[in-house]
Amino acid sequence: MNVADSERTVTSLRASGYEMTDRADQADVILLNTCSVRDRAEQKVFNRFGEIRRKSKSQAVYGVMGCVAQLEGDSFFDRAPYLNFIAGTRATDRIPLLIREIRRGRRRVSDYGEREAGERRDILPGERHAQHVAFIPIVEGCNKFCTYCIVPYSRGRERSRVAWEILEEVRALISNGYQEIQLIGQNVNSYRPKDERGLEGFSGATPFSRLLRAVAATGIPRIKYTTSFPRDFHADIIAAMDEHENLCNWVHLPVQSGSDRVLRAMRRGYTVMDYFKRISYIKHARRRYALTSDLIVGFPGETDEDFEETVKLVERCQYDSLYLFKYSKRPRTPAAKLTDEVPEEKKTVRFRLLEEVQSKIQARIFAGYLDRHLEVLVEGLSAKSKGDLTGHSTCNKVINFPGDSRLVGSILRVKVTAVKSHSLYGSLVS
Numbered sequence: 001m002n003v004a005d006s007e008r009t010v011t012s013l014r015a016s017g018y019e020m021t022d023r024a025d026q027a028d029v030i031l032l033n034t035c036s037v038r039d040r041a042e043q044k045v046f047n048r049f050g051e052i053r054r055k056s057k058s059q060a061v062y063g064v065m066g067c068v069a070q071l072e073g074d075s076f077f078d079r080a081p082y083l084n085f086i087a088g089t090r091a092t093d094r095i096p097l098l099i100r101e102i103r104r105g106r107r108r109v110s111d112y113g114e115r116e117a118g119e120r121r122d123i124l125p126g127e128r129h130a131q132h133v134a135f136i137p138i139v140e141g142c143n144k145f146c147t148y149c150i151v152p153y154s155r156g157r158e159r160s161r162v163a164w165e166i167l168e169e170v171r172a173l174i175s176n177g178y179q180e181i182q183l184i185g186q187n188v189n190s191y192r193p194k195d196e197r198g199l200e201g202f203s204g205a206t207p208f209s210r211l212l213r214a215v216a217a218t219g220i221p222r223i224k225y226t227t228s229f230p231r232d233f234h235a236d237i238i239a240a241m242d243e244h245e246n247l248c249n250w251v252h253l254p255v256q257s258g259s260d261r262v263l264r265a266m267r268r269g270y271t272v273m274d275y276f277k278r279i280s281y282i283k284h285a286r287r288r289y290a291l292t293s294d295l296i297v298g299f300p301g302e303t304d305e306d307f308e309e310t311v312k313l314v315e316r317c318q319y320d321s322l323y324l325f326k327y328s329k330r331p332r333t334p335a336a337k338l339t340d341e342v343p344e345e346k347k348t349v350r351f352r353l354l355e356e357v358q359s360k361i362q363a364r365i366f367a368g369y370l371d372r373h374l375e376v377l378v379e380g381l382s383a384k385s386k387g388d389l390t391g392h393s394t395c396n397k398v399i400n401f402p403g404d405s406r407l408v409g410s411i412l413r414v415k416v417t418a419v420k421s422h423s424l425y426g427s428l429v430s
């Protein structure tokens, strides 16, 4: 989402006559986009400004945008007196106006307002983070208020983009040669636009599955989406995916814990049985879907028994990969007030144990790919091995293989010849 916000900001700055540079010594305006999901986010922002200010012009204008900016508010000015402007998460399109105020002589300005009615998300083709894969936000914000999460505070309540505008963006991307789009949002399954124009004639019990069908009908070669929320993940989503080959065979369904007690304390709004029901839609689908998840160990009050439940869940779900996190407090969230914290050493032991369990599952799943042919979107040169290209399969596996750089941007068939712990290696078939 932050990458998508940066693309949008750069587009509006260019429209106001700015040019981009990544050299601090050349910049008249220095803007940091910030993320509050990880630990010690504010400190990282101050450290980064410290490094940049050593190299920058003495008259440079400094600004901060994104989640940390939204959460810290004007107190940021006290802690970073050199800062000139602060733009909240919904103020991306008004950043040129904030800079104009500073240039007119104001010392400090901030904007934490909402997006304006009718605001569109126009991204210049050259400003996307990649040449062949594009992010399309479909929902911003979140209404779930999981007790450990800062997102509903930093990004506000859910707002869905109107469908016809999303479809227009997809069509523009197709004509600019994009091969893959990723529909993004904190919770894409709760997509519920005020205006469903564009979805007429597409079936599905939820607007999200109708949107999937409508996007698939544009003919874009590959569509992925993230992130899903278990309670809002219904069978109609898998039905739509089964119907359309260009809806890629990968589902990311964060579970966070395998214990009902912990899920309740996290206020996730589902039980382990509810989650398994969703998993059964995926496992009993017509196609094989790669399944990935997020999991937090050491949430306050998590007992050995709760953790055992989580291990059992991981063994039962057989994830293709798992993003594991040790719980760490986010100030201002309800969970930050919980006192029954799990000691750091215990979190580490649980983290390692689960990592071990998952690595065995992953090794077995990855070994099953050996000799198989995968359809790969070639995204660039491999940073790790010289002469190799890198890309993702439809099931979201990273795959490297030898090839000519002119193939970047193509979708090719690659035979898997070797398996690594987090990626595959292969050779070109056609």
Ligand code: SF4
Residues within 6 Å of the ligand: 142, 143, 144, 145, 146, 149, 150, 151, 152, 186, 187, 229
């Ligand atoms: S659903 Fe996701 S983004 Fe929303 S509050 Fe829960 S963890 Fe945060």
